[in-house]
Amino acid sequence: MFIILGRKLMKKFFIFLTAFACLGNFGIQAQEAENTDIEEIIVTSLKRANGIAAQDLPVSVTAINEQLIIDSESIDLSDIGRMVPNATLHPSATFASTPNFLIRGIGVSGTTRSLDPAVGIIVDGVYLGFPVGANLDMFDRESIEILRGPQGTLLGRNVTGGAVVVRTKRPTGEFGAKIDATVGDYSRRDLSFSIEGPISDTISGKIAVMSRERDGYWKDNNGGTMVPTAGAIARGYDETGFGESGTKPDVDLTIIRPMLLIEPNENLDITLIGEFLSDKSGTANSRNFVNSNSLRRTQLFGYTPPEDRYEINHNLIGGNDLEIDTFVGEFNLQMDTGILTGIASYRELTYDSSTDFDGSPITLFHFPDNHEEQEQQTFELRYAGSYSDNIDYVVGISYFDQEMFVGERRDFGVADIAGVVELSHDSIGIFAELDYSITDKTKITLGARWTEESKDVIFNAIGSCEKDFSSCSGPNSGLSVGGTFDDTTPKVAITHALNEDVNIYASFTQGFRSGTFDARARTVDSFLNSKPGPEEVTSIELGMKSTFNDGKVLLNIALFQADYDDIQKLALEECEVDIVTCPSGRIQRLINAAKATIEGIEIETRINLTDQFSIEGSLGYTDAGFDEFLGFDADGVRGYDPVTDPVAAAALKFERVPELTYNIMANYFQPLSNGAELDFRVSYSYTDDFTNDALGTKAIITDSYGLLDASVSYTFAQSGLKLTVFGKNITDEDYHDFALDNALTSLTWGGVPDTYGLRLTYSFE
Numbered sequence: 001m002f003i004i005l006g007r008k009l010m011k012k013f014f015i016f017l018t019a020f021a022c023l024g025n026f027g028i029q030a031q032e033a034e035n036t037d038i039e040e041i042i043v044t045s046l047k048r049a050n051g052i053a054a055q056d057l058p059v060s061v062t063a064i065n066e067q068l069i070i071d072s073e074s075i076d077l078s079d080i081g082r083m084v085p086n087a088t089l090h091p092s093a094t095f096a097s098t099p100n101f102l103i104r105g106i107g108v109s110g111t112t113r114s115l116d117p118a119v120g121i122i123v124d125g126v127y128l129g130f131p132v133g134a135n136l137d138m139f140d141r142e143s144i145e146i147l148r149g150p151q152g153t154l155l156g157r158n159v160t161g162g163a164v165v166v167r168t169k170r171p172t173g174e175f176g177a178k179i180d181a182t183v184g185d186y187s188r189r190d191l192s193f194s195i196e197g198p199i200s201d202t203i204s205g206k207i208a209v210m211s212r213e214r215d216g217y218w219k220d221n222n223g224g225t226m227v228p229t230a231g232a233i234a235r236g237y238d239e240t241g242f243g244e245s246g247t248k249p250d251v252d253l254t255i256i257r258p259m260l261l262i263e264p265n266e267n268l269d270i271t272l273i274g275e276f277l278s279d280k281s282g283t284a285n286s287r288n289f290v291n292s293n294s295l296r297r298t299q300l301f302g303y304t305p306p307e308d309r310y311e312i313n314h315n316l317i318g319g320n321d322l323e324i325d326t327f328v329g330e331f332n333l334q335m336d337t338g339i340l341t342g343i344a345s346y347r348e349l350t351y352d353s354s355t356d357f358d359g360s361p362i363t364l365f366h367f368p369d370n371h372e373e374q375e376q377q378t379f380e381l382r383y384a385g386s387y388s389d390n391i392d393y394v395v396g397i398s399y400f401d402q403e404m405f406v407g408e409r410r411d412f413g414v415a416d417i418a419g420v421v422e423l424s425h426d427s428i429g430i431f432a433e434l435d436y437s438i439t440d441k442t443k444i445t446l447g448a449r450w451t452e453e454s455k456d457v458i459f460n461a462i463g464s465c466e467k468d469f470s471s472c473s474g475p476n477s478g479l480s481v482g483g484t485f486d487d488t489t490p491k492v493a494i495t496h497a498l499n500e501d502v503n504i505y506a507s508f509t510q511g512f513r514s515g516t517f518d519a520r521a522r523t524v525d526s527f528l529n530s531k532p533g534p535e536e537v538t539s540i541e542l543g544m545k546s547t548f549n550d551g552k553v554l555l556n557i558a559l560f561q562a563d564y565d566d567i568q569k570l571a572l573e574e575c576e577v578d579i580v581t582c583p584s585g586r587i588q589r590l591i592n593a594a595k596a597t598i599e600g601i602e603i604e605t606r607i608n609l610t611d612q613f614s615i616e617g618s619l620g621y622t623d624a625g626f627d628e629f630l631g632f633d634a635d636g637v638r639g640y641d642p643v644t645d646p647v648a649a650a651a652l653k654f655e656r657v658p659e660l661t662y663n664i665m666a667n668y669f670q671p672l673s674n675g676a677e678l679d680f681r682v683s684y685s686y687t688d689d690f691t692n693d694a695l696g697t698k699a700i701i702t703d704s705y706g707l708l709d710a711s712v713s714y715t716f717a718q719s720g721l722k723l724t725v726f727g728k729n730i731t732d733e734d735y736h737d738f739a740l741d742n743a744l745t746s747l748t749w750g751g752v753p754d755t756y757g758l759r760l761t762y763s764f765e
Contacts, residue, residue: 037551038606041065045122045145045165046433047154047394049339049384055545058445058493058505060148060558060602062087062618066141066169071667071681073711073726073759074138075212077101077121077164082685082707083663084146085602085620087162088656089119091135093738093749094355094367096249096281096320099135100738103148105598105624105657106161106537106564109738113372113406114423114457114519115568118535120151120159123166124273124328125343127157129402129425130374132351133277133324139192139210139255142169148602149560150511150537152489153447157400157427160511160537170271171196171206171261176765184757186247188214199260206259216247217753218285223306224313226361232301235413236363237315244317250282267334272327279322284749286359287312287736291699291746298360298745305360309734310753315361316368318354325349338385349374358745363413365744370409371469376402382431390437401426406519407469410462419462420472421519427453433491440497445507447491453514456482459527462520479524485514485534502546512536516568518590530590532568539563554606560599567594569694571631594629596654598622617664624654634695653696656738658688658704675717682710692739699746700739707733720763727756 041063042051054063062084074080077099081089092098092111100109101119108115111131121128121136128134138144144166151159175197182190190213196206222245228237255277262270288298288305298305305313326347333340351372358364382396402425409418433447459479465472472478493507518530543558570588600623606616629649633640636648663685670678686706693700711726729752737750 038547038554038608043145044143044167045147045155045163047341047382047384047396048392049386055547055554055556056495056503057545058495058507058541058543060541060543060560062146062148062604064144064146066143069138069141069144070761071679071711072665072683073709073728073757076135076137077144077166078135080138080144080146080164082687083618083665083683084148085604085618085661086148086600086622087146087620088658088661088687088690089135089164090656090737091750092131092284093740094284094286094357095132095353096279096283096322096351097133097135097137098131100656101161101164102656103146103162104560104562104600105596105622105654106562107656109656112518112520113404114421114517116158116513116516118158118161118513120155120157120163121166122155122163124168124345125330125380126326126328126345126347126378127155127400128347129376129400130349130404132372132374133279133322133349136166137210137212137253137255139212140169140194140208140257142167148558149539149541149562150489150509152509152511153431153433153449153491154394157429157451157453158511158513160513160535168257168259168273169194169208171204171259173198173204173261173263174765176763178761178763180759180761182757182759184214185755186215186217188755188757196259202263204261204263206261208255208257208259210253210255212251212253214251216250216282216285218248218287218310218312220245220248220312220314220317221306222313222361223308223311224361225304226313227302228362229300229302231297232303232362235301237301237361244315246282246317248282248285248312248314248317252280254278268331270329270331272329274328275324275326277322277324277326279320279324281320283318283320283353283355285312286314286355286357287748288359289746289748291741293699296741296745297364297743298358298362301362301364303360303362312359313361314356314359315363316354316356316366318356318368321350321352323350335385337387338383340383341381343378343380345376345378347374347376357747359747360745363411366409366411368409368411368416369467371407372405374402374404376400391434393432393434395432396430398429398431399427405473407465407472408462408520409467415463416467417463418465418467418469418472420458420460420465420469420478422458422473422477423517423519424456425453427451427514442497443495445491445493445495448488450486450488451512451514452484452486454482454484455514455517456480457517457519459517459519459521459524461523461527479527481517481528481531483515483517483531487512487514487534487536501548501551502544504544505542507541507543508539509541510536510538513568516590518570518588521588521590526589530588532590532592533566535567535592536565537562538565552608554604556602556604558602560602562598564594564596564598566592567596569593569629569632571633589631591631593631594649595627596625597627598624598654612670613666613668615664615666617662619660619662621660622657623659624657626650626652626654632694652694653691655691655693655696658690660686660688662686672717677715679713679715680711681713682708684708687735693741697741700741700748702736702739705733705735706731707735720761722761724759724761725757726759727754728752729754730756 192210194208431449460472521527634649732754736748
């Protein structure tokens with residue numbers, strides 16, 4: 001049930017609005033005579049026959065073009081997220097290129113493969129159903145569009161928090177080539193090139209290749225001190241103290257991407273894209289620290305970690321071996337009243353990994369020799385057209401199918417056990433969206449999507465399989481269960497143009513995330529009790545999109561409120577201590593445990609002060625609070641109390657959701673008398689403090705932090721040659737993306753020190 005936005009939220013909104021209006025007024029007075037119009041951004045993710053200007057949409061969207069990707073030295077989607085309000089696009093703690101993305105407070109924190117992501121990642125029209133490898137590299141990308149809030153109609157399955165829509169740079173049909181080389185500290189060496197051109201009158205091609213290498217930021221020098229107890233020795237500690245050494249997380253990534261563009265006539269184009277990715281990067285850093293509130297087993301067994309925040313001591317260096325082959329085919333057929341589009345894809349993935357989870361020279365909790373496989377196929381057919389002068393529409397059908405095998409080992413030193421989960425999953429959706437222009441200034445949007453998902457799971461609990469998973473593979477190897485989930489999600493929006501430069505809008509949108517299973521349940525009973533049904537998000541949004549001063553100042557504002565129902569959360573139950581099934585005395589159970597209300601504000605602006613100097617930035621505020629949270633032991637007294645625990649749990653914050661995020665970027669370029677050009681760029685992004693677990697444990701809160709980046713570029717005269725010197729986190733801010741505290745150990749992951757590099761780019765046509 002929706003309520004009027006609270007007084008506190010409205011007060012913050014007017015404070016922010018006043019501040020940005022003052023900033024905008026400064027920009028208006030700065031240079032009125034110069035031609036400094038802000039470039040119009042066309043959005044393609046809403047699947048209309050022709051792209052729509054972002055300023056005309058009743059949707060909160062941040063569109064980032066190729067130039068900004070390059071100028072910001074963005075490596076992956078986590079870098080892109082720092083430019084987007086209310087988006088925390090953090091990497092996973094433990095697995096290579098795996099995201100834990102949250103938008104407007106909604107997402108998944110963890111790496112259980114059976115849990116569908118709430119932030120959908122869609123690449124060249126293809127939804128990625130498996131999290132590993134989904135924190136995409138930004139090599140040769142044309143645009144990134146980040147849509148905030150549930151996208152229940154056009155973008156489909158499980159997109160309740162938002163969507164990250166990525167488009168690869170396509171062949172143009174013209175001859176061209178580009179070479180890009182970067183060197184930096186930590187032995188960074190990046191090299192990429194692309195070449196394209198016509199093959200015949202109707203076919204043109206392109207191939208892009210990239211290699212990225214770098215040492216890890218954390219050095220393992222077997223540091224710290226170790227006075228091993230009997231417990232440490234029993235768990236595999238090498239008494240000599242000479243373990244493996246190396247760096248984490250090092251990078252070793254290669255991408256080969258061939259493409260063909262076929263244009264048999266002026267009404268038809270066919271694009272074929274292949275991508276072959278090999279990622280042999282290292283595992284995450286898992287930095288152990290001494291918890292002063294209560295010593296963990298790492299310290300009780302005699303280990304004191306190094307004081308240097310970039311030094312670690314692991315007795316398993318581990319590594320990753322990720323291989324992904326992707327094939328995408330797309331056609332667009334121009335017809336009398338619109339465009340018929342079809343997209344089909346096949347993606348095959350294998351992933352082997354070993355990681356030292358406990359972050360110490362003791363074998364307390366390792367993930368050795370895990371093996372995972374996934375295959376997915378997708379298909380979408382849609383028609384985007386017009387009926388008369390005032391109706392535009394999109395109708396379509398989509399299909400998604402995936403098969404996954406997840407074999408996970410857990411080595412506790414005194415027990416080395418393994419389990420397997422196999423999942424078959426398919427989804428079909430029928431969608432439609434219509435724009436009806438009531439008048440020249442007012443447009444209404446109506447949309448809906450019907451989705452049906454089926455999931456079949458074969459479950460083998462950890463401890464029931466051979467360590468090479470050979471005894472737990474196939475249709476009769478374990479417990480088989482299944483489920484079917486369906487929903488219809490509507491959308492209604494109205495947009496009104498106050499004048500040529502100012503649009504206001506209101507929208508009502510629903511999205512759902514299907515029911516699921518807990519692939520990491522410890523026992524069969526826990527697995528059978530961990531089968532929650534779907535979540536649902538209902539969101540209303542009010543917004544304004546505007547430009548002022550003859551297109552020199554852009555100011556967009558959105559207020560949103562979401563009812564988040566039947567939230568899938570892990571509850572904790574008491575269990576008898578057993579090293580295999582219940583090592584901590586508690587067992588997790590995945591249930592529809594919670595309801596919540598989320599509200600917030602987003603502001604985005606750009607000011608072209610002169611034709612050489614611009615400032616842009618964004619601000620996001622999210623207030624995410626539980627209205628109800630059942631089944632969770634949260635009152636500080638061991639054991640679940642149905643009276644006190646729900647009250648305590650409802651007062652908890654959403655984990656990994658900062659209240660405030662903002663960024664500001666300044667760009668200045670100076671033409672030189674010899675025809676060359678100097679470009680200066682500086683950016684600052686701020687993230688408020690946030691908790692890292694459901695209990696809000698103070699010892700592992702990520703404190704607020706700000707990252708300052710800067711670069712200077714020199715473009716040579718009458719040449720395609722450009723040289724850039726850049727630095728990231730140049731104040732060497734100390735921060736972490738995720739942290740964990742349990743009876744075994746206290747750990748942090750992620751964060752990046754100050755880094756510097758030199759980039760040389762040469763392109764010609």
